[in-house]
Amino acid sequence: MNTDIAQRVKRILAEQLNVAPEALRDDATFDDYQADSLTRIELMLRLEEEFQLEIPRDDATRLEDVKGAIAFIEARAVAARP
Amino acid sequence: MTRRVAITGVGLVTPLGLDAEATWHGLLEGRSGVGAISQFDAAGCQTRIAAEVKGFEPSRYLSAADVRATDRFQQLALAAAQMALRDAGLPARFEGELAERSGCYLGTGIGGLTTLQRAFESVAKKGPRHGSSAYFLPAIIANLGSGRVSMAHQLKGPSLTHSTACASGAHAVGEAMRVIQHHGAEVMLAGGSEACINQLCVAGFNALQALSLRNDAPERASRPFDAGRDGFVLGEGAGLLVLEELEHARRRGARVYAELTGYALTSDAHHPTAPSLDGPVRCMALALRDARRSPADIGYVNAHGTSTRFNDLNETQAIKQVFGAHAPRLAISSIKSALGHSLGASGGVELALSALALARGVLPPTLNLEQPDPQCDLDYLPGRPREQAVGALLKNSFRLRRGQRLAGDGAGVTVTAARHFTRCPSFPRRQAVCRLNQRWGKR
Structure with a gap:
């Protein structure tokens, strides 16, 4: 696991889900933090901005939890980098 | 049958305080909410002063x-709405039939312009x-x-936004009054909210030559009816009223600040730059007729009073035409002298404060009226509040009666309110008068 990417993903998720980064559990779902549809879209936009990538809409709607988001970004971001 | 409408709650967030009482007392103490702009770097602007809401923490309410x-204009509205409902003794979350019979009409002249500017910069x-x-x-x-x-309080009846520039808040209250009168709702939260102290807005109003340039003396910049007035001071804030069908209010033993009795709106349809008296004159006269009151019944006029050359002159002339021989006997004042001009919020803010004035028998002053404009020769309560019980008041709100050089096509809204004599559980007049005497000495 790329800890740098994981930390950056968690920082953004924590900010958008209004929790302290250290309180964000890896096994938590976005539902656990009462994220509504607007918040979920904003999450993806901010991840796209941070990692300079485009998350296809279908992939975005399948992302439901912290672990999944980290794995998804790791796969994309590592692949995108030289 | 037309039903009667009571004002049973007020909620305010203004440059003089984060609630109605702080605002009210600041107003009576003759404090000004105007200061140097802190919300953005105004160094390059012609006008570098405004009446900002200070110390507002949205997380206290949201x-x-x-x-x-949310944008700040929505946050201010949400805070004022919460406080208005609490003041009225109504629940924070409506349920059942009452939820379906309650709504919100809010005025805002501009909407989320600060967010718009930031978003544009980001893109x-x-x-x-x-x-x-x-x-x-x-x-x-x-x-x-x-x-x-509506979402925050589960108000499931009418929800509308009135965007008519500086008259937005007053239009919202007047239209909400009609909804209750005509059986469309039992309870309406109504008023205005505005938060556009940003570079775009200041630059825009400067381009219209509408703002005061008195940067070296911010507290003295808003001076309605004074000979030295040089434009309005941009303000912000929110003022919401709880309007309630009178019998509904009585049944639950609610305190009634005042009864909303009349409303009218007109347009000049005249000329893009030349001012006209026709619109404001008809507006006031129609509101009086709607309220079934004669000019002599009105004791106090809460003026639009922006501190621009044309508004204050036109408004004075219009009042004289409507009230005739009674005009010199009217008490008139402009709350914008202390709070600046919060555009779409101003009608709601000033109506809420007018309701308090009516209920408490104390009329707020016009600040900075030191050398009256010779053509503005009525009684504008200069400098000090006045302890005076009035039976009914009239509130003016105009739009696009603007600027130093620009004046012109205006639309007005006038609302009348009458003092309401019902059992008043916590009628705070004595306390208000007591504070007044402490501050100003018995006169």
Whole structure:
């Protein structure tokens, strides 16, 4: 696991889900933090901005939890980098 | 049958305080809410002063998620709505039939302009894909002021936004009054909210030559009816009233500040730059007729009083035409002398404070009226509040009666309110008068 990417993903998720980064559990779902549809879209936009990538809409709607988001970004971001 | 409408609650967030009482007392103490602009770097602007709401913490009223998703104009409205409902003794969350019979009409002249400016800067810098936000549009659209208030309190009846520039808040209250009169709702939250102290707005009003340039003396810049007035001072804030069908209010033993009795709106349809008296004169006369009151019944006029050359002159002339021989006997004042001009919020803010004035028998002063304009020769309560019980008042609100050099096509709204004599559980007149005497000495 790329800890740098994981930390950056968690920082953004924590900010958008209004929790302290250290309180964000890896096994938590976005539902656990009462994220509504607007918040979920904003999450993806901010991840796209941070990692300079485009998350296809279908992939975005399948992302439901912290672990999944980290794995998804790791796969994309590592692949995108030289 | 037309039903009667009571004002049973008020909620205010203003440059003089974060609630109605702080605002009221600041007003009676003759304090000004105007100071140097702190919300953005105004160094390059011609006008560098404004009446800002100070120390407002949206997280006191909203969840963290809602704070992120809203513009300041919505946050101020939500705070004022919460306080107005609490003041009225109504629940924070409506349920059942009452929820379906309650609504919110909110005025805002401009909407989320500060968010719009930031979003534009972000997209210009980062591009459209990464520079935008899902929160951007919901935060800027004007109708999500009333929408957010309805959601927060589960008001499932009428929800509308009135955007008529400086008259927005007063239009919202007048239209909400009609809804209750005509059986459309039992309870309406109504008023205005505005928060556009940003570079775009100041630059725009400077281009219209509408703002005071008295940067070296901010507290003295808003001076309605004074010979030295040189434009209005941009303000911000929110003022919401709880309007309630009178019998509904009586049944639950609510305190009634005042009864809303009349409302009228007119347009000049005259000329883009030449002022006309026709609109404001007809507006006041129609509101009096709607209230079934004669000019002599009115004791106090809460003026639009913007501190621009044309508004204050025109308003004075219009009052003279409508009230005739009674005009010199009227007490008149402009709250904008202390709070600046909060555009679409001003009608709501000033009506809420007028309701308190009526209930408490104390009329707020016009500040900075030191050398009256010779053509503005009525009794504007200069400098000090006045302890005076009045039976009925009239509130003016105009739009586009603007600027130093510009004046012209105006639309007015006038609302009348009457003192209401019912059992008043916590009638605070004695306390208000007591404080007044402490501050100003017995006269």
